[in-house]
Amino acid sequence: MRPYVFVNLAMSADGKISTRERRQVKISGPEDFERVDLIKADADAIMVGIGTVLADNPSLTVKSSRRKGERTAAGREENPARIVVDSMARTPVDADILVKGAGKRIVAVSAAAPADRVDALRERAEVIVAGEQTVDLAALMEALAGIGIRRLMVEGGGTLIWGLFKAGLVDELRTYVGSVVIGGSGAPTPADGDGFLAEGEFPRLILAGVERIDDGVLLTWQVKKEEGDRSLRG
Ligand SMILES: NC(=O)c1ccc[n+]([C@@H]2O[C@H](COP(=O)([O-])OP(=O)(O)OC[C@H]3O[C@@H](n4cnc5c(N)ncnc54)[C@H](O)[C@@H]3O)[C@@H](O)[C@H]2O)c1
Numbered sequence: 001m002r003p004y005v006f007v008n009l010a011m012s013a014d015g016k017i018s019t020r021e022r023r024q025v026k027i028s029g030p031e032d033f034e035r036v037d038l039i040k041a042d043a044d045a046i047m048v049g050i051g052t053v054l055a056d057n058p059s060l061t062v063k064s065s066r067r068k069g070e071r072t073a074a075g076r077e078e079n080p081a082r083i084v085v086d087s088m089a090r091t092p093v094d095a096d097i098l099v100k101g102a103g104k105r106i107v108a109v110s111a112a113a114p115a116d117r118v119d120a121l122r123e124r125a126e127v128i129v130a131g132e133q134t135v136d137l138a139a140l141m142e143a144l145a146g147i148g149i150r151r152l153m154v155e156g157g158g159t160l161i162w163g164l165f166k167a168g169l170v171d172e173l174r175t176y177v178g179s180v181v182i183g184g185s186g187a188p189t190p191a192d193g194d195g196f197l198a199e200g201e202f203p204r205l206i207l208a209g210v211e212r213i214d215d216g217v218l219l220t221w222q223v224k225k226e227e228g229d230r231s232l233r234g
């Protein structure tokens with residue numbers, strides 16, 4: 001079994017998720033940030049890659065007033081579990097994700113991560129070891145389902161999202177297209193990595209929703225299921 005995995009990201013009108021210097025930019029407007037906050041509150045866990053932690057230092061806490069002291073649909077009062085996919089245990093021990101707000105933190109590392117780094121992270125987070133050189137995302141998903149995570153939100157970045165698509169682990173993609181042009185052939189996009197080469201490999205999507213938000217548009221896509229997929233239904 002694995003959690004229901006949905007990716008939420010914001011990209012510019014020209015398909016970039018940050019600048020070529022990997023500097024975070026506001027693509028969403030206030031209404032879209034509020035939407036993101038609400039879907040965060042209803043997820044059991046939120047996942048990002050180490051590239052996003054190093055570039056943006058997000059806390060991934062839930063901010064909306066609706067959450068103050070209220071139970072969410074997920075039945076929790078504290079923040080969703082926050083997960084970093086970090087093969088070599090490079091997450092700084094003072095990263096906001098580890099120090100800001102209450103709730104569980106998980107750092108997923110590979111067996112190649114230096115032991116001293118892993119020990120330092122264990123002081124602040126639960127550490128899951130999956131994979132030899134890089135994190136084995138399928139094995140990680142099994143482990144997360146095993147600790148009760150049923151709905152998992154992924155916030156990026158492009159390398160992690162690519163890895164999840166490559167491993168057939170994405171159920172839903174929510175892409176907010178904002179009214180800005182970022183440009184740059186080296187600027188991150190929603191799915192980076194090596195990319196697929198053959199058409200037969202491309203994950204296929206079903207358009208499930210189109211909604212105008214702020215001065216942009218939210219596209220909701222369901223990913224067509226592969227045979228034998230063991231995702232929990234969202
Ligand atoms: N606009 C948005 O919605 C949004 C959201 C998040 C991040 N971003 C941007 O994305 C950029 C960071 O993206 P990125 O691609 O550099 O980093 P990332 O956050 O995707 O992290 C990638 C890292 O994850 C680790 N990893 C471990 N196992 C992996 C596996 N099996 N598959 C894939 N990755 C694995 C690797 O160390 C890899 O380098 C930043 O510029 C950030 O601002 C934008």
Ligand SMILES: Nc1nc(=O)c(N)c(NC[C@H](O)[C@H](O)[C@H](O)COP(=O)(O)O)[nH]1
Pocket residue numbers: 008009010024025026027028033036052056057058059060061096155176
């Ligand atoms: N939906 C969305 N629209 C954007 O315009 C943008 N730049 C991000 N970027 C993702 C970013 O990595 C984190 O979602 C937040 O910035 C959370 O960070 P905090 O918890 O507030 O520290 N996400």
